Amino acid sequence: MMDLSGKNAVITGGTRGIGRAIALDLAGCGARVYALYARDRKSAEALEQEAGHKGLGIITIRGDLARQETFQASVDQVKEACETIDILVHAAASGVHKSAMELTDRHMRWTFDINFFAVHKLTVALIGKMKKGGRIIGVTSPGGERVIPHYAAIGASKGALEALFRHYARELAPQGIMVNLVCPGMVMTDAAQAFPQLAERLAMTLEYTPTGDLTRPEQVAALVRFLCSEEAKQIVGQTLVMDGGKGLLA
Incomplete structure (x- = not known):
């Protein structure tokens, strides 16, 4: 098991879905995790309870990062809690x-405020706390490159995010801060339930995925953990796809 003892991790969307899995994984490696969330207090309490039972260091911080008044309060809490x-x-x-x-x-x-502008604002606000060996990791989706029905706004925001992260990677690598993205295929989280025609999309995804399976949040978390390792320090500015091979098919 990777040892992240003494390290601080900040995770947005950290109380649900993929973010929750990442929070539990990194905390399980010894990191002190600050899980930011917007509104769902129930999911935050559930995460805190699970972390308490497992003896993990996870602190939840509420704040809608797309709104300036709550954004600044969240940033101030994180900065006060973390020396680095x-x-x-x-x-x-x-x-x-x-x-x-x-x-x-x-x-x-609305879509870009959350998926793009809040990401940039938070990165700029916290970069002064990061030192050599730091890691910045984004979560994108296949819709950033490919056309998915009813996904135009989200796909455009993810494409913009990927472009921004390439610039981050080039600018921050000389400081020893490595920047990458992970791109899971369809993951069955609460957010996935919002997809129109979910049953049809799920069936089609499984049919055209060579592994015949969906990516799980825990698998995405394991990939993020690897990107945080010393062994991954030469991976810079990449989007690592984890979709069971679905993107290979024409």
Whole structure:
């Protein structure tokens, strides 16, 4: 098991889905984890309870990062708690499931505020706490490159995120801070339930995935953990796909 004792990890969207799995995984390796969440107090309490039973160091911090007033309060809490930040994982995501021609300015702003602008604001706000050996990891999706029905706003925001992270990687690698993204295929989380025609999409995904299985949150967490290791320090500015081979098919 990888030893992250003495390290601080900040994870957005850290109380549900993929973010929750990452929080538990890194805390299980000894990291002190600060799991940020927007509104769902029940999921935060459930995570705190599980962490308590397992003796893990997880602290939840509430704050909608897309709103300036709550964003700053969250940043202040993190900065006060952490002398340094060793790992920053951007797992929070949201958006509107509509076709491109149905999207309004409000839909686009809402999606980009969470999936893009909040990511950049938080990274800039916390980068002063990161030192050599730090890791910044984003969670993207296949929709950042490929067309997925009713995914135009989210896909566009993820494509923008991937471009931004390439610039982060180039600028921060000389400081010893490594930046990468993980790109899981379809993962059955609470967020996935919002997909239109979910049953059809699930069946199609399984049919066209060579492994015949979906990626699990715990598998994504294991990949994030590897990217936090010393062995992964030469992986810079990459988007690591974990989709069971689905993206290989034409």
